Amino acid sequence: MNNQAVGLIEIRGLAAVIAAADTASKTAGVTILGYEVTKGSGLAVLKISGEVSAVTAAIEAAREQAAKVSTVFASRVISRPHEELARYLS
Numbered sequence: 001m002n003n004q005a006v007g008l009i010e011i012r013g014l015a016a017v018i019a020a021a022d023t024a025s026k027t028a029g030v031t032i033l034g035y036e037v038t039k040g041s042g043l044a045v046l047k048i049s050g051e052v053s054a055v056t057a058a059i060e061a062a063r064e065q066a067a068k069v070s071t072v073f074a075s076r077v078i079s080r081p082h083e084e085l086a087r088y089l090s
Contacts, residue, residue: 005052006033006089007059009066009075010045016070017044020062027061028054033089043073047089052079 007030011017017035025032030050037044048058056077066072078085 003080004049005055006078006081006085007048007050007055007076008045008078009059009062010043010073011066011070012042012044012073013070014044016066017046019069020046020066021048023065024048024058024062028058030054030058049089052077 007024009020011020014035014037021032021035024030024046025048028050030048033047033049035044035046046062048055048062050058059075059077063072063075
């Protein structure tokens, strides 16, 4: 994951996460790392990686798409994350 960025977006509902993942992958050259569903409250986090500019564009587009379907709680782009972070993202 060296010289890569990680993007995270927290959304309510699996359908919204899938719509966001579809939009993100079509917007820029990013890799979908997966998603995690939290226990209770119906929240899920979409995780993507790629170059900083691609991840930034993909997260913004995914955020807009998900907001049409459900509630977006948070999003973040992390440029060049520490190597130790990789085990928590896969």
